Amino acid sequence: MALVSPSLLSADFGNLQRDIEMLNSGACDWFHLDVMDGVFVPNISFGFPVMEAVARAARKPLDVHLMIVEPQKFLPQVKALGAKVMNVHYEACTHLHRVVQQIKDAGMMAGVTLNPHTPVCVLEEIAADLDLVMLMSVNPGFGGQKFIAHAVDKTRRLRELLDRRGSKALIEIDGGVNRETGKLLVDAGADVLVAGSAIFKASDPEAEVLALKALTR
Numbered sequence: 001m002a003l004v005s006p007s008l009l010s011a012d013f014g015n016l017q018r019d020i021e022m023l024n025s026g027a028c029d030w031f032h033l034d035v036m037d038g039v040f041v042p043n044i045s046f047g048f049p050v051m052e053a054v055a056r057a058a059r060k061p062l063d064v065h066l067m068i069v070e071p072q073k074f075l076p077q078v079k080a081l082g083a084k085v086m087n088v089h090y091e092a093c094t095h096l097h098r099v100v101q102q103i104k105d106a107g108m109m110a111g112v113t114l115n116p117h118t119p120v121c122v123l124e125e126i127a128a129d130l131d132l133v134m135l136m137s138v139n140p141g142f143g144g145q146k147f148i149a150h151a152v153d154k155t156r157r158l159r160e161l162l163d164r165r166g167s168k169a170l171i172e173i174d175g176g177v178n179r180e181t182g183k184l185l186v187d188a189g190a191d192v193l194v195a196g197s198a199i200f201k202a203s204d205p206e207a208e209v210l211a212l213k214a215l216t217r
């Protein structure tokens with residue numbers, strides 16, 4: 001069974017409470033929160049006031065994806081949300097080892113995210129310290145983009161690297177995930193599937209969650 005983390009970026013922000021309650025009463029595992037700063041990615045999404053409102057309403061753990069420069073600056077605020085996972089980008093952290101230790105010391109799962117062009121081999125020396133690795137299967141910044149197919153092979157290579165390094169890190173995939181791409185990803189070793197448009201644009205969002213959750217390798 002895959003873990004499913006719906007991305008609230010595709011929710012209806014005019015009816016956020018309604019969409020959160022829909023997910024609360026369903027089978028999804030985490031809430032994926034996409035934070036963008038207009039610098040690391042060419043878009044701006046939402047910040048802490050919105051996430052605090054989500055945190056109050058959510059009855060699922062929060063999976064925070066920081067698409068921002070200097071993510072370590074916001075570690076206390078992410079911790080104050082009560083987040084389960086703090087995902088920082090490899091490309092945004094000069095001192096990734098320190099940031100990872102700080103996230104773990106704060107009691108959260110330390111996740112490191114790789115952009116599509118970043119090879120998995122950059123994680124060789126830090127794999128054993130990680131709780132989660134997230135691969136972007138689109139260029140971050142927007143929901144609803146086309147899945148980049150090489151993420152499937154990359155997932156396989158990441159699984160091999162983590163096993164070889166004795167890392168227990170979960171593999172999460174973000175971008176263009178639906179039932180078809182999700183199946184390929186889970187077969188390749190993915191544990192957690194993020195899905196925005198596939199869930200929220202569906203006529204029956206919960207059926208999509210259940211279809212993704214049912215994927216097994």
Ligand code: DX5
Nearest residue numbers: 140141142144175176196197
């Ligand atoms: C992209 C975000 C994703 C996005 C996924 O920058 O990190 O989480 O919302 O949306 P879909 O599933 O529509 O590609």
Ligand code: ZN
Nearest residue numbers: 007034065174
């Ligand atoms: Zn994301």
